[in-house]
Amino acid sequence: MTSTGTAPAPAGLVAALDIGGTKIAGALVDDEGRIRLRARRATPAAEDGGNVMAAVAEVLDDLRSSPLWAEVRGVGIGSAGPVDRAAGAVSPVNIPGWRGYPLRERVGERVGGLPVELIGDGAAIAAAEHWVGAARGSSDALCMVVSTGVGGGLVLGGRVRQGSTGNAGHIGHISVDLDGDPCPCGARGCVEGLARGPAIARRALENGWRPDPGADASAVAVAAAARAGHPAAVASFARAGRALAASIAAVAALVEIEVAVIGGGVAGAGEVLFAPLREALPQYATLSFTRGLRVVPALTGPDAGLIGAAAAALGRLEA
Amino acid sequence: MTSTGTAPAPAGLVAALDIGGTKIAGALVDDEGRIRLRARRATPAAEDGGNVMAAVAEVLDDLRSSPLWAEVRGVGIGSAGPVDRAAGAVSPVNIPGWRGYPLRERVGERVGGLPVELIGDGAAIAAAEHWVGAARGSSDALCMVVSTGVGGGLVLGGRVRQGSTGNAGHIGHISVDLDGDPCPCGARGCVEGLARGPAIARRALENGWRPDPGADASAVAVAAAARAGHPAAVASFARAGRALAASIAAVAALVEIEVAVIGGGVAGAGEVLFAPLREALPQYATLSFTRGLRVVPALTGPDAGLIGAAAAALGRLEA
Structure with missing residues (x-):
């Protein structure tokens, strides 16, 4: 977990999660798409769904332990697919322990009532490159x-x-x-x-x-x-x-x-x-x-998923 | 040219043109997608652009000669593509005399200031099936x-x-x-x-x-x-x-x-x-x-292009 930059706090931050078969990345992101704090765990992809969720919870706990968390106004999740937006559930091909897993609800339980947005990783990449990329x-x-x-x-x-x-x-x-x-x-x-x-x-x-x-x-x-x-x-x-x-x-x-x-x-x-x-x-x-x-x-490199998830949390994907 | 049906006139009609390499079809269409009057010419596809436009003008003149024309509030054109929406121009592959042809403007000149919408024939088909079809x-x-x-x-x-x-x-x-x-x-x-x-x-x-x-x-x-x-x-x-x-x-x-x-x-x-x-x-x-x-x-059959063009004239394609 590393803090990046010492700029004054912006009007609001969001928490972002990028969930794939290899890693679970988390970040606090400001409203200009800059990453202010990072957290990360390996994905225990071969384990049962509860263990995968425990790794997500650890990433969230890392983020929540920062004083910056007080400024967080929402959470965005970009997940390997297929996803089910309406249900807030995910069934990532490479995480067999999660099939129709209610990820949005489980994350919501860990963040005390903050709004949680869930998008697919493809949408996240597009959101990131459209926001701050090529x-x-x-x-x-x-x-x-x-x-x-x-x-x-x-x-x-x-x-x-x-x-x-x-x-x-x-x-x-x-x-x-x-x-x-x-x-x-x-x-x-x-x-x-x-x-x-x-x-x-x-x-x-x-x-x-x-x-x-x-x-x-x-x-x-x-x-x-x-x-x-x-x-x-x-x-x-x-x-x-x-x-x-x-x-x-x-x-x-x-x-x-x-x-x-x-x-x-x-x-x-x-x-x-x-x-x-x-x-x-x-x-x-x-x-x-x-x-x-x-x-x-x-242009957004390995952070595309985090930045796109942040874009979703900031409401940038709404029609 | 045949009048179809004798229902009372609806609140408004639109004129529709469906322009392809074989035929130029025209119709007056009501706001429920029903065709009230038809006109048609073969497309002189091998002739110069002016002659093709003359055939379009004849179709429009047929429609304008009807008493129903007084109720027409706009014109929709569905054309074989490629089209150029911004310029109002068309370059139909099968009508070599039209390349970047300013069809929207030329039709506008024949209909005395009525608004004219131009869409591609693919969009017209989709508009028709979405409005009254499958x-x-x-x-x-x-x-x-x-x-x-x-x-x-x-x-x-x-x-x-x-x-x-x-x-x-x-x-x-x-x-x-x-x-x-x-x-x-x-x-x-x-x-x-x-x-x-x-x-x-x-x-x-x-x-x-x-x-x-x-x-x-x-x-x-x-x-x-x-x-x-x-x-x-x-x-x-x-x-x-x-x-x-x-x-x-x-x-x-x-x-x-x-x-x-x-x-x-x-x-x-x-x-x-x-x-x-x-x-x-x-x-x-x-x-x-x-x-x-x-x-x-x-479900819309050979009238898909006309119905879709009418949908455009009625503003049904706007975001």
Whole structure:
């Protein structure tokens, strides 16, 4: 737990929780999207639901132990999905102990009557990038994360599109190859299966790339090899870029967007990913009204989920 | 030009134009979506832009010659796209004489200062089905036409999603097969290329189906053969259904919808198309929040464009 910055307290703070299969992050965030205090626990993802909630409670207790807590006027939760906005419940794929888990109510019990907002992690990313990131000022944007998985959220008409259950923006599981490889979700040819980090590594291995001795066969290692010109590494990123381009073009054709913002570990490879993606985009975004679409890196980094959850707590997602 | 019905005049009428590459349809429509008067000309699509506008003017003149015109309080135009809402201009793919053509202004000059609204034909279909069709009462819906082409529009949060230029809902040109056959739009594996009527006929022919002597190799003929159990005909509709299922599932994952409404000539084949589509849908709509999605036939038929244009003139599309 670290306090960041010593600026005078703003008019109000909110507490933010970002809940995923690996970590439970918490923060106090001011009304300009600045993080004032952090807390964090590993997610005991394999344990029962009560233990996962105990870790959430510890994060909240860390935040509540700060004198800043007195200024907190609401709580926002961004959770791995699927979520159920109406019920305030979550069923994160990677946290099997939580199925229809009443997370909003349980958090509410720990924070003494403060209002609690729950959103999906895709909506949180979109809210964060629209508030203080690369989608700021855009009425219509797609915000993606390309990492171990592929997810996203949409800004439409200047507002985050949550959808009736809170799960809109699930770009990782649209099929761009209807006869393609089976995806664990049950479909075939999903964007995630083509563009996620482990897929990039596997494809490079299948085509003859090898990591350095003792090193992992990760997308980061493939990116380094691609920068050095290894053909199988270059080709694997090109394939990911092509799948992402087809999916981004589909979003542009369906809802019209000005910009696609991409963050996450794989996007951290920079031009190794963005160059082939931008090259492939005009091959799929062919309609006149999709041609001006920009693709840019995300700005909010690993804090996207916290900042987006804070945006929800501040009422920035309401229509 | 025929007057339909003799009900007492409602509080107000609007004039509607539905402009496509084959016909220019006009109507006077009341505030419950009933057509009170019709007019129509063939589109001189191969001629210069002035001649196309002359045909539009003739349709308007037919409508204006009715005593009902005195009750008209606005004009709505639904046009083949792409459209440019901000400029009031259209560039229909199948009307080469119109490129950036200032249709809204030209129509305005013919109707003496009445307000004129211009929307894309996809938005018009969605507006019509949401107002008086199969998407009535749905907050979130996809409305498609599967015919010689494949198009559509979206209802999100109870409103037609037009997009900043008016072209949102272009589901026909999303790729569901990123390495697939080239599409005239420039992309590959577009839904339209897999599911439009001529594609269904071509695929059946390639696999050994033959039309009756002297008959056309149309999707209607393939549908009749499929009903009779001809394997190549059945398989061709199954392929179209699969492509449509993948695209509808993509929309559901991206924006969350309750219902997909499908009209147009190919959808007129009924269960020959809908049965394989509904069978394939769960193979792509695998995420929990997409599983309840219904797929139903459109109700507004060939009048969808007129009714949607009327909805725009009545201000039903405003946020």
